[in-house]
Every structure is written in C-alpha cells, then in structure tokens.
Amino acid sequence: MTKALDKYKHIFYNNFGDNMKRQILHVDVNNAFLSWTAVDMLKKGSKIDIREIPAIIGGDETKRSGIVLAKSMKAKECGIRTAETIYQARIKCPGVKIYSSDFKIYREYSDKLYNLLLEYTDKIERFSIDECFLDMTQYLMKDTLINKAKEISKRVKEELGFTVNIGVAHNKLLAKMASDFTKPDKIHTLYEEEIPTKMWKLPVSELFMLGKKTVPKLYNMQIRTIGELAKADKNVISKKFGKHGIQMWEYANGIDNSEVQYKQEKPKGVGNSITLPQNINEIEKLEEIVLALTEQVTYRLRRYDLLATTVNVQLRTKDFIDSSHQGKLQIATDSTKEIYAKAKELLNQMYKKTSEIRLIGVRVDNLIEKEEQQLSLFHSQKDKKQEKLDKVVDELKNKYGYNTITRAGKLNAGDILKLKDIKK
DNA sequence: TCTGGGGTCCTAGGACCC
C-alpha cells in the first residue's frame, strides 16, 4: 500500500459505520524470554517454574554482556528493570536466579505462536520476536473481536503453555498501547471513546516512541501526561520536534493510519556486532574480528538473496564513545572478500592508534534484490570464482552448522564469535 | 563483574550541480 493511498485511508474509513473500522489485535507475550525459558525447562523435566520465583534472563557477565533481558514478576517486585546490569539486579535482589538466553528456543516458540495466530487471519505483522499485529477487519465485526481475543488467549495458554496480553482497537497504535496496560494474561480494549479515560491519564513516557531523551523536554514544557500532549498546540510541538513532534502529537490523540504489514519484507540492512571480552587496541586483531563479522553478515545477506551497496563499520571505545564510518561500493555485492575489503578500509580510516575498543560492528545497507543486479563488465571471471567459493562455504554451513567452517588465520576472532548466537 | 545486539527512521551538514 502506497503512502499516498494511506493518506486518504481515514476518509474512506470514516465514511463507513462503526463496523467498517479496522479491527486490530496486538498480541504481546508476557515476559517472553523468561516465560519461554520456563516452558522449555518444564518440558525438559524441571521441577521449578522460574516464573514463580525471583528470576531473570541475562547475558554473560564474563563476556561483559551482563544485562537483564527479561524478569519474572517476583524479580520485578524487587525493583529489577530490563536492560540494567545483572550486578545491579543482584544488589536489589540477592537471591535472584539467573538464566542465560537461547534465541533458538525463542524463535521456536515465536513460530508456534505465529502458526496458531494464522488460524485467525493471514494478515499478521510480526512486529518483533514476541509481538504480532493482526488485521481482523475482513473477518469479523466489532462485537465478536473481543471473543476472538479471548479464544486466542485461552488457546495460547492451554496449547503453548505461556500467557499473552492482547490489545483490541481500531488501529495499531491504540492496540499496542492497550496490550501494555496491566499484565499478565489480560485483554484490554482501547476504542476512540476510551482514549480520555484509559490513555490520557498515563505519564507521557508511556506513549509509544517517546524515549528518555524526549520526555524531559516535554516535562520542561509542563507536559507530563499523554492527555496534556494531546491537548497541546500541534504547531508548537511540531516546531520544537519536527516530524517526530507531529507523530507524537498524533499518537497522543490516538491517530495512526499505518497498515498491518503482513507481507514478509526483506530487511533494509543486515549487521552483526560484538562486545569484545577484553578491550583491544591492536589494529591487526580488530581486522581479524571485522573479517569474522563480515563473514556472518555476508552469509546472512546471501540467504536473503540480497546484495549490499554500502558498508558500515561501528566502533565503541572503552569509554562508550560510539563512532561509525560508511562507504559506498562500486557495484552491489554479497561477496565476503569485497565487503571485507571495504570494511577493512573503513576500520583503518577511523581507528585511532591509542583507542581501546570495546565493541565492533559491521553492517551493510541499501540492499537490492540479487535478480536486479545489473550485468556489468566489472563482473569478471575472477568474481565468479569468488562467488562459487562463497556458495560452497554457505552450503557447508547450512548443512553442518554455522561454525563448521573457519577461515585459516583468524582463530582468535573465530573463537570470540563462536560464543555468539548466529541469527538464522 | 557496570553498561547487549538486532534493527528502522530522521536530521544536519558538506559536496556538487545548475
């Protein structure tokens, strides 16, 4: 659906009766990573349900990625928050149990949920690994939407073993806000007439897309609740915050004409990054890691049948100073060799001799479909040979697992990256 | 034993062209 058509959508919908409004559900898994870990442990014979005790899913502190990814209700009661350090979590709640994440399992459960939801509509947008939007407009009228939500909620609990929150509304924004109200295992509606009572009293920080940089600025303008933002002068907000301002004002008023993107879209960029176990200040070692990251990135790129036009290298110093450089490629490519050559060049451009590097990332953007690749004089026999090599390596990786094949001369980098989850 | 990793979108400023 084009943007231009989207613009007139509201006129279209407003000319129909209430029953012709879009019917949107937002399904949100409660404490996804923790719940899914719990279900998986129970399935494997565990005697404890980690949802019932103070528990968190966390990264690995020895690898310097010790942050909280998910928490149980009991852990939340201790004051533990997502994204804070495990160190802090342990201070708040000394007895807290810590479990490591496993994205392979999460993907499995996410797929199970998706397949169940497909029985209700095929217009599903997978907004993240644990959230879906469903467009039910063509399938039912308003009065049965709640019943469908109840049925979904019940079935997920009984058949899959975890709970969800479901938001019921006439657009995505309101459905998402609704699913966030009270948790867990709840269904909330947020129809237009309910906006003042259910949404406007909330602190402005609760509004989708309002983060920690914008909220203090609104506070300075005496705007503390979503209602106050909704009633503020749109022009004033738009002048101060630009495009983002218009969006936040419309969100505060419950306005959102965006469509449920149910068609599987290819990514706009592909990247991998890693926080190093120790800071590194030797360019040779950094280059090795950039090579290993490039291999990961191009492997994924080739699986999407995409070619990259720009390459981006990101660095984070020990003081958390981030920087990045990007560069265009002459010809779109998925070749490890070519993308590595550019990445290496960018790394050397930006690397200062004395910097202690904590994190490195490689990503590619401006992707195009492989079929669209223009026949080019530059696409020589030599390139084709490299292409074949990449393909053979990919096939082996698909067959025997990602880490089977390691390039000679990058043992250190490979060992570091072996510890990471490789995205499918 | 302090602070992840995957993304998307937007903006400001410089280069360059007419």
Added chain:
DNA sequence: TCTGGGGTCCTAGGACCC
C-alpha cells in the same frame, strides 16, 4: 572582488524500538 539558492546525494550521529 562579490559570495544566491534550489535540488540531490552522501555521511555521521542520534533517537527509538524490542
């Protein structure tokens, strides 16, 4: 011997999401 302005492309950085 004074110093435009519109448009596009590109890059670096920032804000936000889960």
